[in-house]
Amino acid sequence: MHYFKKKSILITVLALALLVISTTVAQATEYTEPDLNAIKSIIYHNNVEQITAEKLESKTLEELLKILDEHSKYYNPEELHHLIERLTGEYSGIGAYVKEEEGRIYIVEPIKGSPAYRAKFRAGDEIFSVNWKSIRGMDLSEAVNLIRGKTGTRVVLGIRREGIEGTKLFSIKREQITIEPITYEIIEGIGYIRIHTFSELTSTSFLNATGELSAQGITSIVIDVRNNPGGSLDSVVEVSRLLVPKGPIVHIEYRDSKTTHVSFLRKPFFENIVILVNERSASASEILAAAVQDTKVGTIIGTTTYGKGSVQRIYFLPGGGGFKQTEAIYLSPNKNIIDGIGITPDYIVEQELDSETDIQLEFAIEYLNKRKINQEAAK
Template identity: 30%
Template sequence: MKIRLPRLLIASALAICLLLPQIASADGQNSGILNGSDDYIVSIMEMIKERYRFEVTDSELLEGALKGIFGSMDPYTEYMTAAEEESFYESINGGYYGIGISMSKIGDHIKVTKVFESSPAERAGVYAGDIIVSIGGVNTADMAVKDAVELIRGQKGSRVVLGILRGDLRKQEDIELLTGEVSMRLVKHDISDGKGYIKIASFGGAAVDEFIDALKQMEDNGIRDIVLDLRDNSGGYVEAAVAIASKLVPRGLVTRLEFKEGYKENIKYESPLDEVKYKLSVLVNRNTASASEILAGAIQDTGVGRLVGEKTFGKARVQYIVPILTPEAYKKYSDELGVKIVDASKLLWEYGINPAEEEILGSSKITMGVYTTPHGRMIDKVGLKPDVEVSRDLPGSGIDTDSIENLTVTWKPGLNDEGGDIYYAEQILKLLGYDIDEPDSLLDKKTYAAVGEFQKLKGGGPYGFGRLDFTTQKWLNEELNRLRLENDKQYARAVELLKN
């Protein structure tokens, strides 16, 4: 089976600018050590197989050697197996196989904090606020979230049974799900009080189209003032960051990529925009990194917006994905072509050969370049200093307003109804000081009473006190926006700057 051409092109051509967990690196150089190293490495592997007490295959030794070689450079260069590469692209593009939930550790068990739209979890009736007490019969007490994720995902298309507690903690419901493809939106937007809000989670494959859709909503509503939220955005594709920057910054340089002299020509990315339409306040923090810093740096240098929050991470290194041939494929094409090639993409570009899937051992993610801002600033290990520094502290309740979704205003939950809107309504009410239990997805008697009190304060409830009718949901959404201004000091300062 042949590799699909687009995937190989993507792997070999796209620049990746992403903050990832660091890998230990080693210092030092050796001149001329590569001469005759083929036999040396083979001899090392033979010695290990001869003396190592347990079984180890040639493939395992080879992959271990490659991980060591690529891991000896900077923290962002690494060798990836096929499975690791797939997970890597999923982390950027916001799509993966699973059930479509976010989770956090609450007490002894796992709590669902978000259910993604059109996901297997949503179709099966899992709601934000649900407590997962078991996964496939395995109790989640003392289970880490990462272990729960692995247990739930399993194999593509596999079935998993979640033991759920909802509302009345004495009653457990078992929900069976079939894992499938989950697509997450990378860009979310909102409009309130004559201003726009756009949050970019990652510069993945769909980010540009989603951002353009968000801008269209701004234009359709006459919005020119926008809070652009890049907090906790660890990066993605350089091309995506540049494409978005080209919708915001004036004609001229967005960023410059510089490569090793003699290997690759430097690249200048420029914006073609003749008219700047938007006034921006850009939210950044210590986890704003890499491709996010390309966009933030371009906005800051061109003066179309101000950065608000904390100093950014400081990563100006650019990685490319290089598919690596197996030893057998390496020998095959060396014999056929008379050249030594380990980079599978080079076979495609220079010889028009698309290697078979089984001829690819894995891929290397290797730092090939660095980038600078329009003014030539090199921010690696330095970061971008915000124009207005503001720290952020969560309210005493520990509920982060940024994690609360606006109520959908698409249905009218009543007593004992279940759903994600109820979970977010409970979080808003708890932040407002109403006496409710730990937010879940059940409109129980206590939450029903709290909704009634809120409605009385507002002047009534069209369908009787306690029901989450459309008017009440709109009131709660207005309160959520006010709470964001009150509890999110960075967001509040960004909004204030737009008014000046």
């Protein structure tokens, strides 16, 4: 089969797309015959599972996607353009992480300071309609394209919230959104770092934050990756190298090879570390949580994580679109499987949806302050 010539069109390695968590196989449209041949070549050479040439022969793209896992996807040129915008951290829209589950589009988290944040959208809110049109059953990428638009224009979103009857309409003015990878502050003598996404800028921002906190005498930190859907594998490895002592961070198993990313840190910068997680902490977030938990350098608090233990690559295609497929699985430092299982916290603390108090964060701060008191008493 002549189209199984390997092509070097890799653009990045992702643990999870940054603004859209896709949980279903997308419909494929607008692809060309060269695109299809390139995709077959990519699958044949690099998919995490060995798929024979015979199984790929005479398949349409739609048929190919059905034999791949749920994280594999075709992007038409417009969708790929939007994806690249998200990966670079700037785009025009309402400013929210969204996902699809069982034909419905949900808010994962509004980006702080964005139109969605100011409208007080919450994690778990369903976006029922866009400009008075129901989007139930709509492909995730199609729904996102309807929500997005030129800066300064408006979009009317119908929001449904658990426990509240009916649909509430919001007229949202689209803005240019710049995603800050992290925010940080000091709470009751404890450093608090919120990692919103693992992008190209995250490790540098994290280094700056930890340096500033250390300079102020902070020895205990909370790292919050709740509602963080993941991002760059390289980014989370670099962040982990600032926290995890010398040894493995994560094991990556490709179809025909294995690799281990390691830390060279001789002594952690902080005496006490807590990682906050929840059911929407996925992929790269789970790599960090697993590394901290397995090496016993810190404590995991919250609820069991999403359970996405696979690595994807995105390729450019001849027709201008892109193709993402799963090419590896990852294991924790102790070689525990994460995919489909998640990370179970050391302390399970539920967060009530309607509570104005951040119960999980308060628990973490109290836990660290008690630990500091005990450590001081033992000196």
